[in-house]
Amino acid sequence: MNAILRSAVVSALMIAGSTTVYANCGISSGRVSIVGNEFPAIQTVAKGAMDCAGEGIEVKSNLTADHQKINVAGLQGNPAEYTSAIIANSSIVALMNEDVIRPLDDLVAKHGADIPKNQLITINGKVMAVAFMANAQHLTYRKDVLAELGIETPKSYEDMLAAAEKIRAAGKSEFPIGGAYKAGWNLAQEFVNMYIGHGGQFYKEGTAEPALNNDSGIAALNMMKELSAYMNPDYLTHDSNATGAEMEAGNVIMMNMWGSRVGKLQDDEGAPAEIASNIEVSGPLMVGDSGTPATTLWWDGWTVAKNISDADAEATFLAMKNGISPGILNDETMGQAVWMIEGYTPAPVNQGVFDSISSGAVAYPMLPYHGLMHTALGNELADFLTGKEDAAKTLADVEAAYATAAKEKGFLN
Helix, strand or coil: CHHHHHHHHHHHHHCCCCCCCCCCCCCCCEEEEEEECCCHHHHHHHHHHHCCCECCEEEEEEECCCHHHHHHHHHHCCCCCCCEEEEECCHHHHHHHCCCECCCHHHHHHHCCCCCHHHEEEECCEEEEEEEEEEEEEEEEEHHHHHHCCCCCCCEHHHHHHHHHHHHHCCCCCCCEECCCCCCHHHHHHHHHHHHHCCCCCECCCCCCECCCCHHHHHHHHHHHHHHCCCCCCHHHCCHHHHHHHHHCCCCCEEEEEHHHHHHHHCCCCCCHHHHCCEEECCCCECCCCCCCCCEEEEEEECCECCCCHHHHHHHHHHHHHHCCHHHCCCCCHHHCEECCCCCCCCHHHHHHHHHHHCCCEECCCCCCHHHHHHHHHHHCHHHHCCCCCHHHHHHHHHHHHHHHHHHCCCCC
16 A cells, blocks of 8 residues: 555656646536535535536535544435545545445546546455545644744654653643544544554454554553643544644644645634744654654545446546546645645645655555454543553453454454
8 A cells, every 4th residue: 555655646746737628527417415524625626526516417515524424324325315425545444344335447437537547546456436635644843932942843752742841841832732632533543653653563464353452552552641741631522623723823832733734724814824834844753663653644535425326426426526637726725735636736735744655654554344443442542541441451442342343244253
């Protein structure tokens, strides 16, 4: 997956600047209904798809931070409520496990000859999604505060802790570290990053047997707890939107943030100019001595629902294709993502994602059972951070919850 993602990004950059003339969407009738996350790049894609709306063509979207709670259910009906789910390399697995998205090979053959092959996400020999951007979490920080206190840009979580203590001692911020530690999906993702950074492996080699109740898992939890001591006391309710707002308010000085969200922090709409102009990005943070960055590489893309008519599927494919056409790129949108689209020119705001790719970061595990592990982590980890359980007990609970779910799904005996 690492090689595929790096190749896709490199290929997108090699063809940057080329031009393609696109006609109208080519849809005569049909229904298009999109569900996805709400950050700026996806809003841009949805807007591009909605430009295809017209007489006899309905195009609408539901972009929400709760998209992963509703997309499976929204695609299970017959007909499905949503005709397309915008997903990433983690969330596509749940949709495939529930058999609610369709292979796109026939639609690609009919309408997608001009879609670069590096954007076609092929799983088990079938095209299941079309990717449009790369993403990763990395350090985002206030350069003015660090410079004033003579603090070098942190390279590791250990550096971040030392910097946080200096910032607090200087009275610049009582809670200088931010993080998307909201109990559930976000908290689980932070553990995935930290565990990988400690060199951890989630499963016994070649199996779906869990294997994270170990020294690496305990070290990952302990580091997360140390970081939480410098976070807002309500950190278990903070997702990316909330911790980003804390930085815009001047409270958070350093955080691990998605590259796709940094542009919103640097614009002139949320934070005062003196804050927004001093928000900078750097590469992914290291932890321990594994040599592996404590982050994961991602792609975001779109799918087409299985339980819809062929006419609606075709309309959806064409609308979503328009949503990721070169025409969506302009001065405003260019910095929203590391786009895998013809005509993309890298912007400084995306340097953190490029640094993550070049630093040897690994891809988020795209395994059919890893979604169950992610859910178990999200449900159990708060007990350790709130002091209800020790690290070993918490990880044992994670493994037990995962094993129960994996047996129900047939991944374990």
